[in-house]
Amino acid sequence: MTSIEPKNYVGFDTITRQIERRLLKRGFQLNLMVVGQSGLGKSTLINTLFASQIAHSHGRKSADEPVERTPEIQSVTHTIVENDVRLQLTVIDTPGYGDQMNNDKCWEPIVKYIKDQHSLYLRKELTAQRDKYLNDTRVHCVLFFIQPNGHGLKPLDVVVLKKLSEIANVVPVIAKSDTMTLAERESFKAKLQAEFAQYKLRLYPYASDEYDVEEREYTETIRNMIPFAVVGSSETATIDGKEVPVRHHRWGTVNVENTMHCEFVHLRSFLITTHLQDLIDTTAHTHYESFRSKQLLALKENSAPRKRVESK
Numbered sequence: 001m002t003s004i005e006p007k008n009y010v011g012f013d014t015i016t017r018q019i020e021r022r023l024l025k026r027g028f029q030l031n032l033m034v035v036g037q038s039g040l041g042k043s044t045l046i047n048t049l050f051a052s053q054i055a056h057s058h059g060r061k062s063a064d065e066p067v068e069r070t071p072e073i074q075s076v077t078h079t080i081v082e083n084d085v086r087l088q089l090t091v092i093d094t095p096g097y098g099d100q101m102n103n104d105k106c107w108e109p110i111v112k113y114i115k116d117q118h119s120l121y122l123r124k125e126l127t128a129q130r131d132k133y134l135n136d137t138r139v140h141c142v143l144f145f146i147q148p149n150g151h152g153l154k155p156l157d158v159v160v161l162k163k164l165s166e167i168a169n170v171v172p173v174i175a176k177s178d179t180m181t182l183a184e185r186e187s188f189k190a191k192l193q194a195e196f197a198q199y200k201l202r203l204y205p206y207a208s209d210e211y212d213v214e215e216r217e218y219t220e221t222i223r224n225m226i227p228f229a230v231v232g233s234s235e236t237a238t239i240d241g242k243e244v245p246v247r248h249h250r251w252g253t254v255n256v257e258n259t260m261h262c263e264f265v266h267l268r269s270f271l272i273t274t275h276l277q278d279l280i281d282t283t284a285h286t287h288y289e290s291f292r293s294k295q296l297l298a299l300k301e302n303s304a305p306r307k308r309v310e311s312k
């Protein structure tokens with residue numbers, strides 16, 4: 001195929017503007033799920049990520065106050081607007097998984113929730129008169145919070161990470177990383193990365209043939225950084241003329257946005273600035289697609305005329 005350059009300006013180079021205008025009008029939808037034991041700072045991190053009060057967390061005013069628990073899967077939706085771009089953000093908070101004495105199957109409601117959204121979407125797609133734009137409740141990203149204990153993954157973490165990474169984009173983070181020294185954090189991270197490899201966990205971002213060299217290099221950098229050592233906070237302070245989230249400790253102040261202090265900024269730019277659309281696409285084209293084809297194949301098998309078993 002040869003490419004031709006028109007003699008005069010035709011104007012189809014404006015198609016990107018046209019698409020942009022249409023997309024802006026429609027807005028974007030991101031569904032983010034948080035999983036991890038209660039008290040690991042899930043709600044706080046979500047609020048810090050989007051610089052808004054989205055997830056419900058009071059934080060504790062005193063040390064004797066019990067840590068608040070999320071009793072069941074709850075989702076809250078907010079529309080956030082930034083320079084004309086409307087992002088409808090749904091945060092799905094899961095019950096404090098692993099909080100019980102017996103944590104057998106505690107992941108089931110979480111897995112079921114993700115599959116239910118796939119099945120809901122499939123049903124909407126298959127109706128005779130479907131809406132032009134289906135409301136998308138599929139989980140685009142699961143932020144998995146690992147306890148900063150220095151030991152490594154718990155057997156329960158391994159099971160749950162395995163189950164979740166088969167059906168959704170899973171991004172693990174080391175919670176409350178301000179509680180570890182830099183050396184502890186590095187060795188913990190190395191240990192976790194070795195375990196991810198050992199248990200063959202397929203974590204997001206995935207390699208793709210569509211990536212160019214630059215994208216491939218960036219993905220590699222991100223993969224080496226995972227799990228992100230994060231810190232969240234609902235408190236802010238002005239540092240160098242900029243209001244930033246901070247945590248005050250007796251020994252000093254953690255500036256959440258300082259990359260020398262933690263990897264919060266790397267996580268935020270990865271999730272929001274560079275991979276937001278990829279999370280949505282990967283959910284639709286990889287995870288939902290595999291659910292869809294399994295369901296449709298099963299449907300076909302069930303409806304195929306069965307060979308009658310002759311009994312003598």
Ligand SMILES: Nc1nc2c(ncn2[C@@H]2O[C@H](COP(=O)(O)OP(=O)(O)O)[C@@H](O)[C@H]2O)c(=O)[nH]1
Nearest residue numbers: 038039040041042043044057059060176231232
């Ligand atoms: N040291 C430290 N504490 C945190 C961090 N994030 C949250 N917290 C505190 O941990 C407690 C539980 O936080 P919350 O976000 O409600 O946890 P969730 O149960 O996982 O949603 C609160 O007192 C927070 O102030 C963090 O990054 N580091």
Ligand SMILES: [Mg+2]
Nearest residue numbers: 042043057070
């Ligand atoms: Mg919470």
